[in-house]
Amino acid sequence: MPRHATNAGTSRALNRRLIVNEIRRAGSIARSELADLTGLSGAAVTFITSELIEEGLLREDPDSAGQRRRPLSLNYSNHFAIGIKLTETELQGVLTDLSTTVIARQRRAVDAHQPEQVATACAELALELIAQSGTPVSRVSGIGLALPGIVDARQGIVTESGRIGWHYVPVARLIAEKAGLRVWVDNDVNAFALGEHLFGLGRQAQSVAAMTIGRGVGAGLVVNGGIFRGHRGGAGEVGHIPIAIDGRLCECGRHGCLEAYVSEQSIVKQLHERSDDYRKCSADDVLALAQSGNFDALAVLDRAGGGLGRGLAALVNMFDPEVLVLGGEGVRFLPYFKKAMTGEFERLAFGEKRRIDVHEWNDDAWTRGAAGLVVQQFFNFDVPPGASPIRAAEGEAEPVGETLELSYRPL
Incomplete structure (x- = not known):
C-alpha cells in the first residue's frame, strides 16, 4: 500500500477517534463545540460526523429538529460487546x-x-449470550477477556498467571478460532480501570488510577486515555509494594507486601491468628463480626485500612492521576477501613489534598470492564466493523493473537 494512503487512513482514524471520544465524554455536544475542542475545522467536523451518522455510530438529538445547533450523541445500541471475567x-x-x-x-x-477448556467454554458462553439476547452476530464487535496475571495485550497472550497456572498461553487466538469473533484479553484490573475511564468515575479524565482489593490487590493505570501496561504488561502490581520491613509473608513468597495485609485472604488469616475460635471464619464472617462490634475483627480491619491508605498514597505519589478510584469486592469492608485508610493516605500522599472515589461494587464490574476492552477498540477505529475474526485482510488492523505463534503447556 502506498505510504500516502496509509498516512491518510491513519489521519482519518485519528480524527474520528478524537471526535468520538469528545462526544463520549460530553454525552451530547454540538458540532461547533466539537470544532473548538478538537481544533479541527468546521468543515472537517461536519464531514466526519456525517460519515459517522451514516454508519450508525452517531445520532442527532431527535428533539432538536429544525434548530440551528443540533447536538450529537453516540448511538450505543448500534453494536454490542461481550465481556468475560x-x-x-x-x-x-x-x-x-x-x-x-x-x-x-x-x-x-x-x-x-x-x-x-477455558477457550471452549468462553466460545460457548459467548454464543449463549448472543442467543439469549437475540442479537445478530454481525453486530457483535468481539469478546473481551479479563483475568488475573501479566498479559501481552497486543498479542493476546497470557505470559504469566500464577493464580491459574498459565505460562505463555495465546488465549485470544484459542477463543477466536472457536467463537468466530475477535478477542481481546487483558489483566482484570486493567479492564476495570478502562471501564472507569470510558463510562465510570474517570469518564472526564485523561489519567485514572484504579486500585482493587479482594482476592488480591492490584491497580490499573490509564494515562493519556490509554492503559499503561509497562514494558512486559506487569505495571500496577501495587499489591507487592512493601509497606512493612520484615512484615507478614505474602503469597508471592516475599515479606511485608501490601497484599499480605489488605487482601480478603490475608484479613481472614489475621483474624484466625488472633484466636482458635476464629479458625472457621470466612471473609463474610469477618464482616459480620465487625458489624456486631467484635474487637478482634475491628482491629484487623483497622490495620488493613492503614495499609490500604499507605498503598493508595504510594500510587498517587508515583503516578499523580487526575482521578483515583477504589474498587473490588473488598470495598464492603470500607466502613471499617475508612478512618485508618484516610488518615494514612492524607499523611503520606504528596502535594495537594486528594479525593478517593469509591466504586459501588457489584457483580457486573469485572465483566463490564472486560466488555470495555472491545468498546475501546471499536471507538478507536483500530478494527473495521465486520472484519475477519481470525485473519485481517490487506490494509486492515492485525487481529490480536495472529502475529506470534507460541506453544503452551496444558496444566
Whole structure:
C-alpha cells in the first residue's frame, strides 16, 4: 500500500477517534463545540460526523429538529460487546451495548488451569449470550477477556498467571478460532480501570488510577486515555509494594507486601491468628463480626485500612492521576477501613489534598470492564466493523493473537 494512503487512513482514524471520544465524554455536544475542542475545522467536523451518522455510530438529538445547533450523541445500541471475567473456577459473562450497559448475563463453571477448556467454554458462553439476547452476530464487535496475571495485550497472550497456572498461553487466538469473533484479553484490573475511564468515575479524565482489593490487590493505570501496561504488561502490581520491613509473608513468597495485609485472604488469616475460635471464619464472617462490634475483627480491619491508605498514597505519589478510584469486592469492608485508610493516605500522599472515589461494587464490574476492552477498540477505529475474526485482510488492523505463534503447556 502506498505510504500516502496509509498516512491518510491513519489521519482519518485519528480524527474520528478524537471526535468520538469528545462526544463520549460530553454525552451530547454540538458540532461547533466539537470544532473548538478538537481544533479541527468546521468543515472537517461536519464531514466526519456525517460519515459517522451514516454508519450508525452517531445520532442527532431527535428533539432538536429544525434548530440551528443540533447536538450529537453516540448511538450505543448500534453494536454490542461481550465481556468475560475468568476466575479460578468460573466464567462470568455479559453481553453489553457500546456503553457497557448489560443486556444479558451468563455464568459457567470451568477449570481455569486448562487453557483449551477455558477457550471452549468462553466460545460457548459467548454464543449463549448472543442467543439469549437475540442479537445478530454481525453486530457483535468481539469478546473481551479479563483475568488475573501479566498479559501481552497486543498479542493476546497470557505470559504469566500464577493464580491459574498459565505460562505463555495465546488465549485470544484459542477463543477466536472457536467463537468466530475477535478477542481481546487483558489483566482484570486493567479492564476495570478502562471501564472507569470510558463510562465510570474517570469518564472526564485523561489519567485514572484504579486500585482493587479482594482476592488480591492490584491497580490499573490509564494515562493519556490509554492503559499503561509497562514494558512486559506487569505495571500496577501495587499489591507487592512493601509497606512493612520484615512484615507478614505474602503469597508471592516475599515479606511485608501490601497484599499480605489488605487482601480478603490475608484479613481472614489475621483474624484466625488472633484466636482458635476464629479458625472457621470466612471473609463474610469477618464482616459480620465487625458489624456486631467484635474487637478482634475491628482491629484487623483497622490495620488493613492503614495499609490500604499507605498503598493508595504510594500510587498517587508515583503516578499523580487526575482521578483515583477504589474498587473490588473488598470495598464492603470500607466502613471499617475508612478512618485508618484516610488518615494514612492524607499523611503520606504528596502535594495537594486528594479525593478517593469509591466504586459501588457489584457483580457486573469485572465483566463490564472486560466488555470495555472491545468498546475501546471499536471507538478507536483500530478494527473495521465486520472484519475477519481470525485473519485481517490487506490494509486492515492485525487481529490480536495472529502475529506470534507460541506453544503452551496444558496444566
